[in-house]
Amino acid sequence: MKFYLISLGCPKNLTNSEEFSARLLANGHELVFSPEEADTVIINTCGFISSAVKEGTSEIRRALELKKEGKIKRVAVTGCMVDRYKEKMAKDFPEADLVFSIAAQEHVEDIIGQNGLFLESLANALYIPEYKMSLTATHTAYLKIADGCNYRCAYCTIPFIRGAYRSKPMEQVVQEARLMTQNGVKEISLIAQDTTSYGIDLYKKPQLTELLKKLLKIRGLGRLRIMYAYPNMVTRELAQLIAGEEKIFHYVDIPLQHIADPVLKNMKRQCDGKKVRATLDMLKKEIPDVSLRTNFIVGFPEETEQDFEELKDFVREYEFDNMGVFEYFREKGTAAYEMKQIPASIKHRRARELEEVQSRVIDKINKNLIGSELEAVADGADFGRTYKDAPDIDGRVTFTKPVTPGSIFKGRIVAAEGYDRVLEPLKTIKK
Incomplete structure (x- = not known):
């Protein structure tokens, strides 16, 4: 099976996506990078607040439309929306082939080809993944x-x-x-x-x-x-x-x-x-x-x-x-x-x-930042983040000259507007 993954919500949800995707890969399935290439689209939803539910609903409906058009065969839905709304998810999206809870992700390879609703309770101990992969940049x-x-x-x-x-x-x-x-x-x-x-x-x-x-x-x-x-x-x-x-x-x-x-x-x-x-x-x-x-x-x-x-x-x-x-x-x-x-x-x-x-x-x-020297992470050759900025959620910096992607280095702030800053690379700390 070729699967395309849509992972919504916070980094904690992303780690769940990494874990169950790794299980699928370890069992011979293939991750592809466009829904049109896939047999199955898997949507790992967030259900924390109403705006996240709205986003998840939109992604599910978009995938179901692709199925209706014959561009994909199956749609699977998992994540926090499933654990929050349970049986209602299957009623709201009857065209979805598979709906499964967070706990059921622990044996996704056994159910990914099946149809229906798979609801399981979370265990008292935190699930320790047998397989791991990364869906973020390598560094x-x-x-x-x-x-x-x-x-x-x-x-x-x-x-x-x-x-x-x-x-x-x-x-x-x-x-x-x-x-x-x-x-x-x-x-x-x-x-x-x-x-x-x-x-x-x-x-x-x-x-x-x-x-x-x-x-x-x-x-x-x-x-x-x-x-x-x-x-x-x-x-x-x-x-x-x-x-x-x-x-x-x-x-x-x-x-x-x-x-x-x-x-x-x-x-x-x-x-x-x-x-x-x-x-x-x-x-x-x-x-x-x-x-x-x-x-x-x-x-x-x-x-x-x-x-x-x-x-x-x-x-x-x-x-x-x-x-x-x-x-x-x-x-x-x-x-x-x-x-x-x-x-x-x-x-x-x-x-x-x-x-x-x-x-x-x-x-x-x-x-106060102008002229200061800070550690930075190179997310690309000409952009990245200072130590003040976490991945995905905080500000970014562009570099005055290229650096090795993935490296950690010391740089000087030479311009700043809002959360966007310009950094002059000075010294590499870790390649």
């Missing part, structure tokens, strides 16, 4: 260290889609990182729903710092990047390790969602504004050149204008290097669904205003 990769979530944030669908928090055994994570390094990966981004809770299920306490220490011993390791840290789980010990190790990018992705205490309480977050500020102040003190990425939700139920003004002041004060702004989406099954909703027009306005505040912050950051 950068995501390494999933855990899946699921034990928090019950009022807006979030992840716990009933992805299940309880489940960590990979430390030796398994180290082995995967070692293989990535041996295969030429220079930048490994550690991902989970919450990386900072890593190990809490297996070892009875968070073990991210211990895991990092073991990863740092891998011969030939390039750089590590920490994604999706939870604010009340970021410790001084972790910050000091990052500060003292050149092989860990001085970058922390720390989704905060809000700063006003009434909103954080309604969101059922595990920390208040005081704790958030204390964590950020500690990171900035321990890692003076730390790059912080975060996300905020505006228009959450009962968010007042005062709450929103506090959020804008907070963004001005802490000057995040990268920031995502999301309007609250009302999701069935979450605690916030039953709360008093804010009109869409207000959510739109607040999103625009917060983005404008961040735009002014970036203008200020850019003035």
Whole structure:
């Protein structure tokens, strides 16, 4: 069978795509790079928020249209939409040949030729893939260290889609990182729903710092990047390790969602504004050149204008290097669904205003960046990212002269506008 893969959503979902695609390849199937070449189109969906569901629905319908036109034979659907909507998926898309859950991906080779609905419950332990492949550029990769979530944030669908928090055994994570390094990966981004809770299920306490220490011993390791840290789980010990190790990018992705205490309480977050500020102040003190990425939700139920003004002041004060702004989406099954909703027009306005505040912050950051020297990753001969920018989601830089694709090097910022910067390459650190 020749299959064409459409992988939607976050890096965590991409790692699932990599795992089940590798199983198919190991069992004699062939991955092709256009739907017209394929016998089967596989769509790995995201079901986290309404916009992701809309995107998944659009891709499924597009594939079904190709089937109707006789350009492909089969359409298979998997991923978070399946685990969220279950039997409804088969009813909504009766023309789909195969619909299977995340847990069923673990034996995709047995069901890929079958028809129907395959729903299985997630196991208590995290699935350890027998086969691995990469769907990213050869020099950068995501390494999933855990899946699921034990928090019950009022807006979030992840716990009933992805299940309880489940960590990979430390030796398994180290082995995967070692293989990535041996295969030429220079930048490994550690991902989970919450990386900072890593190990809490297996070892009875968070073990991210211990895991990092073991990863740092891998011969030939390039750089590590920490994604999706939870604010009340970021410790001084972790910050000091990052500060003292050149092989860990001085970058922390720390989704905060809000700063006003009434909103954080309604969101059922595990920390208040005081704790958030204390964590950020500690990171900035321990890692003076730390790059912080975060996300905020505006228009959450009962968010007042005062709450929103506090959020804008907070963004001005802490000057995040990268920031995502999301309007609250009302999701069935979450605690916030039953709360008093804010009109869409207000959510739109607040999103625009917060983005404008961040735009002014970036203008200020850019003035200070000109002339500074930073580590960078070459995604191509003439473009890439600084250590301040994670793959796929953050800003980019273009180079004044070509460098070896995939290399890590030191460069000087010579121009900057918005999230686009120009870098003069100076010295290669790792080819």
